[in-house]
Amino acid sequence: MKQQTKEFLLSSQEIDQFHRDGFLGPFDLYPEEDMEETLRRIRPKLINTKTSVYSQKQAVSGSTNLANYDRHLDVDFLAEHIARPEIVDRVASLLGPDVLCWRTEFFPKYPGDEGTDWHQADNFSNVAGSKHPQIVWPEDSQFGGTITVWAAFTEASVENGCLQFIPGSHRSMNYDESKVMTYDPESINNVKKDGIRRGFFGYDYRQLQKDPNWSPDESKAVSQVMRPGQFIIFWSTLMHASHPHSGATDRMRLGFAARYVPTQVRVYPFSDALEEFGGAASLDRYGTVLVSGEDRFHHNNIIDHTVNGYRFPVR
Numbered sequence: 001m002k003q004q005t006k007e008f009l010l011s012s013q014e015i016d017q018f019h020r021d022g023f024l025g026p027f028d029l030y031p032e033e034d035m036e037e038t039l040r041r042i043r044p045k046l047i048n049t050k051t052s053v054y055s056q057k058q059a060v061s062g063s064t065n066l067a068n069y070d071r072h073l074d075v076d077f078l079a080e081h082i083a084r085p086e087i088v089d090r091v092a093s094l095l096g097p098d099v100l101c102w103r104t105e106f107f108p109k110y111p112g113d114e115g116t117d118w119h120q121a122d123n124f125s126n127v128a129g130s131k132h133p134q135i136v137w138p139e140d141s142q143f144g145g146t147i148t149v150w151a152a153f154t155e156a157s158v159e160n161g162c163l164q165f166i167p168g169s170h171r172s173m174n175y176d177e178s179k180v181m182t183y184d185p186e187s188i189n190n191v192k193k194d195g196i197r198r199g200f201f202g203y204d205y206r207q208l209q210k211d212p213n214w215s216p217d218e219s220k221a222v223s224q225v226m227r228p229g230q231f232i233i234f235w236s237t238l239m240h241a242s243h244p245h246s247g248a249t250d251r252m253r254l255g256f257a258a259r260y261v262p263t264q265v266r267v268y269p270f271s272d273a274l275e276e277f278g279g280a281a282s283l284d285r286y287g288t289v290l291v292s293g294e295d296r297f298h299h300n301n302i303i304d305h306t307v308n309g310y311r312f313p314v315r
């Protein structure tokens with residue numbers, strides 16, 4: 001049982017706003033200087049992917065950038081980050097008291113990098129090579145998708161590639177995640193859409209469009225400028241993208257996304273490997289992390305620090 005502090009619960013007005021817009025924030029988490037200092041401190045650990053649960057030894061085929069995934073399972077600061085009450089209380093206000101963190105991902109943008117193309121994710125079969133859903137909600141649930149908490153580990157500005165959202169777009173999917181996309185690493189930083197350099201990490205997300213003739217209404221897009229140490233909360237089904245890194249500054253942009261679901265959701269029910277971005281890695285050492293409440297469903301393997309040796313903060 002993980003107790004909530006309840007100190008950072010959302011107000012009913014904030015909850016309504018989240019359901020209307022599909023996002024909420026940004027919120028303050030770390031002071032700017034602390035965030036910068038922390039990033040300097042953990043960088044060597046991040047670069048050392050040998051300790052990642054998807055390290056090369058674990059990779060079952062190809063070269064993989066999956067080592068960018070789930071580093072909360074081997075880097076202490078990230079293990080603490082995903083369980084911070086400033087985040088968890090707010091997420092639990094939206095998902096209910098029993099919450100799992102099932103995925104984290106780094107999103108770096110270096111000077112000159114393309115923006116992340118517009119997309120929505122519901123069951124996350126979008127880039128899964130197997131086309132199996134990665135998360136499955138009970139059949140009678142009102143919701144699908146996951147709540148993403150995207151933290152700015154550096155400044156995120158229009159110039160260096162901050163997020164963009166189309167408010168209110170989370171209720172209907174413009175993409176069919178069961179369609180197949182072709183992975184083409186050559187396309188990275190090489191494709192322009194309506195004059196803007198955008199791509200999806202080697203995939204062309206437009207291949208999933210339900211209507212090939214539709215295109216997102218960018219006039220409705222809002223940019224999410226954030227200072228280092230802030231975070232924003234959004235549904236994965238919200239239309240979201242990011243600006244390209246213009247190269248006007250030589251500093252990279254780094255986002256850290258943590259994804260949460262309630263305990264009744266099944267995570268990776270159809271697969272014992274992750275297959276994405278032209279690589280694959282075994283899920284042998286993978287587990288979800290209970291960040292709030294209790295697990296009465298036992299659908300998922302939960303990583304327990306007392307058993308597995310990982311050091312999660314117990315609250």
Ligand SMILES: O=C(O)CCC(=O)C(=O)O
Binds near residue numbers: 116148163241257
């Ligand atoms: O940071 C980005 O550019 C994209 C982030 C994103 O798509 C996500 O967190 O789901």
Ligand SMILES: [Fe+2]
Binds near residue numbers: 119121240
């Ligand atoms: Fe996304």
